[in-house]
Amino acid sequence: MENDIYQVYEDEIHSLEEEIEMLTQKFENNEQESTFYSDEEIQVSGKSHQGDSKWHESPPDLKPELECLKSDLSFLMKFTGIWFTNYSKETVEKTGNKIIQKHRLSGNCCSLPFQMEFQLLEIQDDESIPAVVTDLSIIMECGEYSDLSKFVSCAEEQGSLLQFFRSLSFFAEWYEHRKCTFQHFKAKYPDIVRLPAGSSGDYLVIRSHELSGFELIIVWKIYVDEEGRVTPVLDLLPRIPAQALEDKVTTVENGPQCFRSMLHLLGIEASIENLIQSVSMEK
Incomplete structure (x- = not known):
């Protein structure tokens, strides 16, 4: 009788050992997966710990790290x-x-x-x-x-x-720069500068009051190549009326090349400013 009782205990112990071994193996096989949780699992887990005050409190040593990460993220977004x-x-x-x-x-x-x-x-x-x-x-x-x-x-x-x-x-960055530049010249020279496509468009028109139909069109494209390089490209397109004088035509035809030279020497804003002033002072 006593041997039978011992046998029952031994069988139970053996069964528990097998179960522990199985759970251990299962844990080791799924150890990596245990770090991935769905949003629903996180919400359920959070609700189940609402009664535990420790769940709501961040460990003291993690708070400085969290603040540092927030600061870094804010800096990156501003940058x-x-x-x-x-x-x-x-x-x-x-x-x-x-x-x-x-x-x-x-x-x-x-x-x-x-x-x-x-x-x-x-x-x-x-x-x-x-x-x-x-x-x-x-x-x-x-x-x-x-x-x-x-x-x-x-x-x-x-x-x-x-x-x-x-x-x-x-x-x-270039898009905003172009937009602000166009808005600036439109506000400064409202009678000379036109923005047919709005300030978000890619061209600006300078018209002359002295010579009807004469316009200078500044085209400002922003190209992105296959490798992701962003390059602003500006060019000048003159629109010359048929009644323009010969000397004036010759000057305007050389305008695009002169404009590209000005861009290298003076920059975008100063080059556009010079064009506008040259048109507005024509007699």
Whole structure:
């Protein structure tokens, strides 16, 4: 009888040992996965700990680190001009060590708002393989901005987030510079300067009151090449009426070359200023 009782205990102990071994093996196999949680799991976990005051308090040693990260993020947003307003993600696929997540975010760079959606493929067990961005879709209000439309199409084709944000920062900087420059000259010379496409357009028109039909059109494009390099390109297009004098025609025909030389010597604003003053002082 006593031996039977011991046998029962031994069987129970053996069963528990097997269960512990199984759970240990399961834990080791899923150790890496334990660091990934969905938003729903985080919310449920947070609710289950509402009664625990320690859950709501950040460890003292993490608070300075959190403040430092916030400060760094604020600096980066001010430095690049890129501000994120909304962000969400969802797990599309999770098989073995492969995770595919869909990310959605929106924000603005200077005065250019944007939205994007993309999938991110990660291989957990191989740090040598970088995460791969696929199905990148960018929504921006391109409208009449042909430069911006080409830039967005190029970024979607290449699927490089780093290149997109870096190029977007430079593009937006030149875009704002062009816009402010056009607004400045329109306000300073309202009777001479016209902006047919608005201050956000890519050209400015200087017209002469002394010679009807005579105009100088300053075209200011912002190009983005396949490698994401942003380059502003300015040129001068004269519009000459048929009744213009011969000496005047010769001078105007050499205008584009002279304008490009002025850009190198004086810069954009000073070159436009000189053109406007030369037209306004013509007799």
